[in-house]
Amino acid sequence: MSEFIKIGKSDVESTIMGLGANKVGGHNIFSGLDDKDGYEVVRTALDDGIRMIDTAFAYGNGRSEEIIGEVLKDYDRHEVTIATKAAQDDNNGYAPNNDPAFLTKQIDAALKRLQTDYIDIFYIHFPDEVTNKRDAVEALVKAREAGKIRAIGLSNFSLDQIKEANIDNQIDVVEDNYSLVYRSPEENLLPYLRENNISFVPYFPLASGLLTGKYERSDYMKFPRFTEKQFGDIIGSIKKVRGLAEEKGVTVAQLILAWYLKNPEIAVVIPGARKADQIKSNAEALQIELSDSMYKQIDQLFKF
Numbered sequence: 427m428s429e430f431i432k433i434g435k436s437d438v439e440s441t442i443m444g445l446g447a448n449k450v451g452g453h454n455i456f457s458g459l460d461d462k463d464g465y466e467v468v469r470t471a472l473d474d475g476i477r478m479i480d481t482a483f484a485y486g487n488g489r490s491e492e493i494i495g496e497v498l499k500d501y502d503r504h505e506v507t508i509a510t511k512a513a514q515d516d517n518n519g520y521a522p523n524n525d526p527a528f529l530t531k532q533i534d535a536a537l538k539r540l541q542t543d544y545i546d547i548f549y550i551h552f553p554d555e556v557t558n559k560r561d562a563v564e565a566l567v568k569a570r571e572a573g574k575i576r577a578i579g580l581s582n583f584s585l586d587q588i589k590e591a592n593i594d595n596q597i598d599v600v601e602d603n604y605s606l607v608y609r610s611p612e613e614n615l616l617p618y619l620r621e622n623n624i625s626f627v628p629y630f631p632l633a634s635g636l637l638t639g640k641y642e643r644s645d646y647m648k649f650p651r652f653t654e655k656q657f658g659d660i661i662g663s664i665k666k667v668r669g670l671a672e673e674k675g676v677t678v679a680q681l682i683l684a685w686y687l688k689n690p691e692i693a694v695v696i697p698g699a700r701k702a703d704q705i706k707s708n709a710e711a712l713q714i715e716l717s718d719s720m721y722k723q724i725d726q727l728f729k730f
């Protein structure tokens with residue numbers, strides 16, 4: 427049985443592991459995807475104790491939401507937490523648009539694709555340059571009052587933009603890039619979220635596969651975010667995690683996910699999966715008992 431966590435000031439409850447669904451129908455972002463795998467990934471997640479799904483209009487321009495909506499017809503909707511996002515304006519080259527009327531229209535469109543009458547968490551996917559942040563959030567407050575969404579989220583907003591958007595204390599959750607190899611949110615963002623009762627959902631928890639242990643030093647060109655030296659240090663630390671994982675009889679990815687699951691700053695961990703066997707294996711991290719000392723050891727291994 428999976429543990430649950432409350433999202434921000436809302437009454438939404440989510441399992442502590444979710445499915446990151448950008449590879450479910452996300453043909454516009456990734457090559458070589460097959461919808462059949464997408465259906466199977468969602469079903470496997472739901473069958474294996476992952477009852478939260480993180481999707482977005484941007485993943486396949488609605489295709490991810492459609493696949494999830496189809497699969498959900500075979501499950502009890504009330505037992506699943508659906509998070510989706512919007513902002514990309516398909517009439518303007520997918521540029522971010524936070525205009526209240528546009529966001530309201532996007533919520534209605536997402537409800538149709540998901541074949542549901544409510545969305546548990548709705549995020550503004552990206553800030554735009556022109557809309558007053560308070561006005562954008564007000565549109566979501568109205569959607570919440572109308573019962574169309576249950577919790578309000580922001581994604582890819584800077585800390586200053588989050589503060590501006592949260593002026594009326596309406597934000598429940600923030601989703602941003604964070605992982606053991608990208609820790610800058612720890613400095614300023616996470617303390618603000620904690621003080622304001624805003625949940626945190628990190629994206630790229632496996633650093634796009636790097637933290638599963640399947641890459642070598644020679645792969646550094648595939649991760650241009652890091653210098654060759656930084657990449658080498660990360661690979662060195664992952665080798666040490668492999669040693670710890672072998673001691674416990676688990677995989678590198680499972681141990682890394684267990685670290686996030688134990689981290690009190692993180693509400694929901696949303697690893698992505700291309701194939702059902704990946705999410706099946708990742709779901710097993712829910713069973714790992716990570717000792718305080720191993721938690722600290724892993725933490726230190728990724729402080730460079």
Ligand SMILES: NC(=O)c1ccc[n+]([C@@H]2O[C@H](COP(=O)([O-])OP(=O)(O)OC[C@H]3O[C@@H](n4cnc5c(N)ncnc54)[C@H](OP(=O)(O)O)[C@@H]3O)[C@@H](O)[C@H]2O)c1
Binds near residue numbers: 447448628640679696
């Ligand atoms: N809000 C935003 O702007 C934003 C941005 C990015 C992502 N997200 C969300 O965050 C979620 C997670 O991000 P992500 O999926 O891009 O990256 P991720 O979770 O860091 O990595 C997922 C990738 O890791 C590999 N993987 C996963 N489990 C594995 C396993 N057991 N064994 C081996 N490899 C495994 C797969 O790579 P291969 O493809 O190589 O098999 C998979 O595609 C997304 O799905 C999406 O929902 C949100």
